Amino acid sequence: xxxxxxxxxxxxxxxxxxxxxxxxxxxxxxxxxxxxxxxxxxxxxxxxxxxxxxxxxxxxxxxxxxxxxxxxxxxxxxxxxxxxxxxxxxxxxxxxxxxxxxxxxxxxxxxxxxxxxxxxxxxxxxxxxxxxxxxxxxxxxxxxxxxxxxxxxxxxxxxxxxxxxxxxxxxxxxxxxxxxxxxxxxxxxxxxxxxxxxxxxxxxxxxxxxxxxxxxxxxxxxxxxxxxxxxxxxxxxxxxxxxxxxxxxxxxxxxxxxxxxxxxxxx
Numbered sequence: 001x002x003x004x005x006x007x008x009x010x011x012x013x014x015x016x017x018x019x020x021x022x023x024x025x026x027x028x029x030x031x032x033x034x035x036x037x038x039x040x041x042x043x044x045x046x047x048x049x050x051x052x053x054x055x056x057x058x059x060x061x062x063x064x065x066x067x068x069x070x071x072x073x074x075x076x077x078x079x080x081x082x083x084x085x086x087x088x089x090x091x092x093x094x095x096x097x098x099x100x101x102x103x104x105x106x107x108x109x110x111x112x113x114x115x116x117x118x119x120x121x122x123x124x125x126x127x128x129x130x131x132x133x134x135x136x137x138x139x140x141x142x143x144x145x146x147x148x149x150x151x152x153x154x155x156x157x158x159x160x161x162x163x164x165x166x167x168x169x170x171x172x173x174x175x176x177x178x179x180x181x182x183x184x185x186x187x188x189x190x191x192x193x194x195x196x197x198x199x200x201x202x203x204x205x206x207x208x209x210x211x212x213x214x215x216x217x218x219x220x221x222x223x224x225x226x227x228x229x230x231x232x233x234x235x236x237x238x239x240x241x242x243x244x245x246x247x248x249x250x251x252x253x254x255x256x257x258x259x260x261x262x263x264x265x266x267x
Contacts (some may be wrong), residue, residue, distance in 0.1 A: 059087030215255020
């Protein structure tokens with residue numbers, strides 16, 4: 001099944017609403033908040049830096065960037081207008097951030113417009129990430145930096161034993177939400193080919209055992225996909241969700257994925 005983000009116009013309104021809440025919930029977790037601050041610390045922002053946040057969603061990264069030392073202006077872009085409507089609401093009191101609709105592969109900006117471009121959990125969802133990086137290269141000033149943060153979806157797991165049926169939910173989530181689960185492992189070479197010089201890389205493990213936020217949602221969404229695709233029935237889906245809840249209540253839940261950040265400079 002294709003990544004749902006490949007054809008945004010086909011995403012049901014109910015799912016769009018769920019994703020809007022999910023994006024804010026994810027950004028608010030201690031793990032993701034720490035990861036964002038960690039990799040932004042690797043970026044050398046010039047004074048009054050002009051920053052572009054591509055695939056900004058509801059804007060949590062844009063709001064952080066707008067208040068980051070050295071940043072003068074932040075523009076967030078996303079292909080989904082409902083996300084941008086929520087982003088504008090949440091950033092209404094932040095004067096140096098704005099949002100507009102755009103395709104990441106055809107950015108509506110002049111050459112050398114920005115000092116820094118941020119791609120936060122975007123590239124693994126885009127067919128032809130090379131096209132995104134080519135346009136990012138175009139809109140960056142000479143010597144400008146791109147900061148990429150994305151999941152190594154090959155590491156996503158809730159399994160606690162061999163052939164754990166719960167892992168099937170995670171595999172379905174990846175199948176339905178990710179275009180290229182291997183991309184981050186190829187990113188250094190892809191960046192070099194696109195005219196960038198990688199400067200720093202970090203690993204950011206997201207582990208949840210107590211009160212899981214992200215990994216529980218991944219599991220339940222995967223179970224829904226399995227039912228929608230006709231691979232399991234309603235009773236099996238309910239049993240998988242119940243097992244997820246049981247593990248949480250008994251302290252037996254384990255959810256993990258590794259994220260990777262890479263900061264690179266335009267050559």
